[in-house]
Amino acid sequence: MSAAITPAAQAEQTRLDGLYARVDRLRDEAAERLGEAGRRHVENDQERSQRDAETLLYRRRIALLDAVEEGLCFGRLDYIDPAEAPMYLGRIGVHAEGGEQLLVDWRSEAGRRFYLATAASPAGVRRRRHLHTKGRRLRSLNDEVLDLDAAADSGSSIGSEGALMAALDAARTGTMQDIVATIQAEQDRIIRAPLEGVMIVDGAPGTGKTAVALHRAAYLLYEHRERLKRQGVLIIGPGKQFLRYISEVLPGLAETDVLLRTPSQLVPGIVADRPETEAVAAVKGRSVMAGVVASAVADRQVVPREPLPVDFEGHELWLRPEKITAARDAARETGLTHNEARETFHKRVIADLATQYADVIGEDPLGGENLLGLADRAQFAVEIASDPVIRGQIEELWPELTAEELLEDLFASRDRIASAAAVLRKEDRALLLRAPGGWSEADVALLDEAAEHLGEVERAVRAGGPSAEQIAYAQDVLTIAAGSASFDFEDEESELLQATDVIDEFWLGERQVDERFVSVAERAAADRRWIFGHVIVDEAQELSPMEWRALLRRCVTRSFTVAGDLAQAAGPAALVGQAPASWAEVFKGLDLDWRVERLTVSYRTPKEIMNVAVRVLDAIGVDAPRPRSVRESGHEPWLWVAGDDVDRVVEEQVAAERRIVGEGSVAVVATAERAAGLAGIAGAAVLTVKQAKGLEFDSVIVVDPDALAATGLRNLYVALTRATKRLGVVAPDKPVFPGAEVL
Numbered sequence: 005m006s007a008a009i010t011p012a013a014q015a016e017q018t019r020l021d022g023l024y025a026r027v028d029r030l031r032d033e034a035a036e037r038l039g040e041a042g043r044r045h046v047e048n049d050q051e052r053s054q055r056d057a058e059t060l061l062y063r064r065r066i067a068l069l070d071a072v073e074e075g076l077c078f079g080r081l082d083y084i085d086p087a088e089a090p091m092y093l094g095r096i097g098v099h100a101e102g103g104e105q106l107l108v109d110w111r112s113e114a115g116r117r118f119y120l121a122t123a124a125s126p127a128g129v130r131r132r133r134h135l136h137t138k139g140r141r142l143r144s145l146n147d148e149v150l151d152l153d154a155a156a157d158s159g160s161s162i163g164s165e166g167a168l169m170a171a172l173d174a175a176r177t178g179t180m181q182d183i184v185a186t187i188q189a190e191q192d193r194i195i196r197a198p199l200e201g202v203m204i205v206d207g208a209p210g211t212g213k214t215a216v217a218l219h220r221a222a223y224l225l226y227e228h229r230e231r232l233k234r235q236g237v238l239i240i241g242p243g244k245q246f247l248r249y250i251s252e253v254l255p256g257l258a259e260t261d262v263l264l265r266t267p268s269q270l271v272p273g274i275v276a277d278r279p280e281t282e283a284v285a286a287v288k289g290r291s292v293m294a295g296v297v298a299s300a301v302a303d304r305q306v307v308p309r310e311p312l313p314v315d316f317e318g319h320e321l322w323l324r325p326e327k328i329t330a331a332r333d334a335a336r337e338t339g340l341t342h343n344e345a346r347e348t349f350h351k352r353v354i355a356d357l358a359t360q361y362a363d364v365i366g367e368d369p370l371g372g373e374n375l376l377g378l379a380d381r382a383q384f385a386v387e388i389a390s391d392p393v394i395r396g397q398i399e400e401l402w403p404e405l406t407a408e409e410l411l412e413d414l415f416a417s418r419d420r421i422a423s424a425a426a427v428l429r430k431e432d433r434a435l436l437l438r439a440p441g442g443w444s445e446a447d448v449a450l451l452d453e454a455a456e457h458l459g460e461v462e463r464a465v466r467a468g469g470p471s472a473e474q475i476a477y478a479q480d481v482l483t484i485a486a487g488s489a490s491f492d493f494e495d496e497e498s499e500l501l502q503a504t505d506v507i508d509e510f511w512l513g514e515r516q517v518d519e520r521f522v523s524v525a526e527r528a529a530a531d532r533r534w535i536f537g538h539v540i541v542d543e544a545q546e547l548s549p550m551e552w553r554a555l556l557r558r559c560v561t562r563s564f565t566v567a568g569d570l571a572q573a574a575g576p577a578a579l580v581g582q583a584p585a586s587w588a589e590v591f592k593g594l595d596l597d598w599r600v601e602r603l604t605v606s607y608r609t610p611k612e613i614m615n616v617a618v619r620v621l622d623a624i625g626v627d628a629p630r631p632r633s634v635r636e637s638g639h640e641p642w643l644w645v646a647g648d649d650v651d652r653v654v655e656e657q658v659a660a661e662r663r664i665v666g667e668g669s670v671a672v673v674a675t676a677e678r679a680a681g682l683a684g685i686a687g688a689a690v691l692t693v694k695q696a697k698g699l700e701f702d703s704v705i706v707v708d709p710d711a712l713a714a715t716g717l718r719n720l721y722v723a724l725t726r727a728t729k730r731l732g733v734v735a736p737d738k739p740v741f742p743g744a745e746v747l
């Protein structure tokens with residue numbers, strides 16, 4: 005239907021014009037206020053933060069209105085009860101100046117009716133109308149009549165999946181599109197599920213797990229605004245390419261308090277670009293590594309076998325093993341992290357040295373009691389503590405350590421590995437050994453684990469940043485509270501409260517209400533210990549147990565949406581034959597309750613392609629139902645046996661596919677070796693399975709499927725399910741993988 009010519013379309017265009025005029029007005033008002041705030045003279049800090057907060061508010065408002073410009077309004081509901089006015093649905097809610105609601109936000113409870121009404125259960129809805137717009141112009145209308153009587157009267161058909169089919173058939177642009185206009189009922193239920201708890205969204209390729217997870221982020225930020233806008237939402241995806249692919253969706257959904265990260269970006273300041281074999285990564289990802297890291301830390305709390313001499317003011321004092329052991333036990337018993345407890349250790353050791361020194365120089369030549377008192381010993385302790393050589397000697401026994409230092413030392417030393425990783429088999433320990441220099445992806449969760457044991461490093465705190473301010477503040481408070489107490493000799497149990505203890509108690513709360521002129525996402529990105537209000541994990545089957553531990557730390561309330569498909573696991577564990585067969589296995593040992601929601605309909609993969617893919621799925625043998633394709637593409641997958649000419653045939657076929665899909669996207673998926681040889685082919689993205697994960701293209705050429713299958717049937721399954729329309733296979737010989745028989 006050409007929208008411009010029917011009276012209905014004309015009426016909708018007029019309505020749209022009115023909506024855009026209102027949005028323009030709101031944008032102008034925000035811009036005016038932003039200008040005013042910027043020009044306002046401020047006298048003090050309070051006025052400055054007030055002005056910054058207003059500036060942030062208006063900037064965000066303008067950004068939001070810009071983001072929803074395209075497809076502002078996409079639906080309309082008409083009700084059976086004629087007294088009920090039609091409802092227009094859009095990306096945001098918009099009110100007229102007088103307060104009348106012009107547009108209902110898709111995430112609101114009222115908006116939900118748009119997605120749930122069906123012909124079988126119309127819930128008072130007579131007609132659902134989809135409005136397709138380009139810019140501010142209406143392009144077409146698509147009506148679904150849900151009320152049987154009305155349909156009979158008007159001669160219209162009941163229901164219609166026209167809007168959904170149009171969305172699914174549209175060419176893929178390389179970034180993900182939102183699905184607000186066509187969310188299906190089973191998806192809506194997941195999107196709007198309660199915030200609490202761990203919900204696994206399980207489903208085959210193309211069932212909309214990613215789409216649903218992203219819309220859930222937008223919904224939760226809308227529904228639980230107060231909490232989540234302060235704490236933010238973390239979204240974890242498998243790779244940078246994938247994050248780029250989905251990054252466009254969220255601003256489109258009008259949300260910005262979201263941090264998108266790969267698991268290897270979880271620790272600020274660490275760039276994980278060191279290559280590593282899958283076998284090494286698989287060992288590093290195993291849950292036993294938590295114990296290895298803990299042991300590595302304990303190994304750095306050293307008791308010398310023999311007394312070690314210490315020179316102070318020309319006198320020989322001793323670092324005595326039994327006293328060092330007592331100091332180490334006392335420090336460990338504080339329950340503090342290694343770096344925090346270090347002060348206790350140092351104090352105890354210094355106290356012992358001061359006592360030895362006092363014993364020597366305070367000795368009564370007449371054989372009476374030592375002539376020196378507590379105050380003298382305290383003074384000696386201060387002097388000994390300021391002796392850099394002695395401090396260095398004590399530091400050797402309990403050094404201040406960063407996570408990087410700990411792991412770099414560990415992995416560079418066969419002896420350290422042997423001690424800390426005694427639980428590993430010899431050949432696995434051998435895999436950990438390496439020269440210093442850079443970090444791999446699997447190292448990141450280990451660094452995070454290590455940082456938890458080690459705690460903050462004073463050196464880093466001194467280097468500045470917001471946490472330094474907070475610590476300095478707490479330190480002041482505590483200094484006042486603790487008076488002049490310094491070293492305690494008599495009472496072995498007494499402990500000075502450390503500023504950092506208290507910070508743990510109040511810090512999280514304090515720093516998260518601290519409204520600065522940076523977004524929640526920016527602050528969270530810079531802070532390893534940021535606690536998010538909700539975490540969404542996509543392609544969750546790829547995460548190692550160590551990565552799960554790192555993620556669970558980031559949301560103490562355990563509010564998670566976990567989207568994944570075990571049949572697609574292609575991470576290091578899968579590649580060495582250790583892919584988990586069930587979610588129970590994934591979460592083993594993590595003390596976690598979860599529930600599973602299944603998506604069963606594949607919106608991406610057409611029937612013709614699914615016919616091949618399900619045979620691979622059957623051979624993989626995970627416990628998952630076969631997905632059902634929602635549509636046919638009309639294109640049977642093709643096979644080209646190319647002998648030695650694989651590269652040339654691929655190049656020619658890319659060119660052919662390019663011509664067929666026109667504006668659409670073409671990808672070649674191959675093993676890493678083949679992909680390297682094919683890189684640079686014009687007209688297609690050449691990807692490994694890892695890179696193609698979660699992405700989709702109009703046309704996909706899978707190269708040498710048997711070689712992919714040899715790296716794991718799951719890899720082949722991922723490759724075969726990336727196409728929305730056309731699938732081609734180029735192989736050196738007639739392929740034999742399960743499913744090849746129907747090509």
Ligand SMILES: Nc1ncnc2c1ncn2[C@@H]1O[C@H](COP(=O)(O)OP(=O)(O)OP(=O)(O)O)[C@@H](O)[C@H]1O
Pocket residue numbers: 168171172181182183186187188191207208209210211212213214215216569572607608697698699700725
């Ligand atoms: N309700 C819907 N309306 C329109 N398009 C939809 C709908 N649900 C899913 N899609 C589309 O189907 C395609 C597949 O969705 P998505 O990438 O979220 O699937 P997935 O389950 O995450 O797949 P994979 O397991 O391969 O990562 C996307 O193009 C998405 O936009």
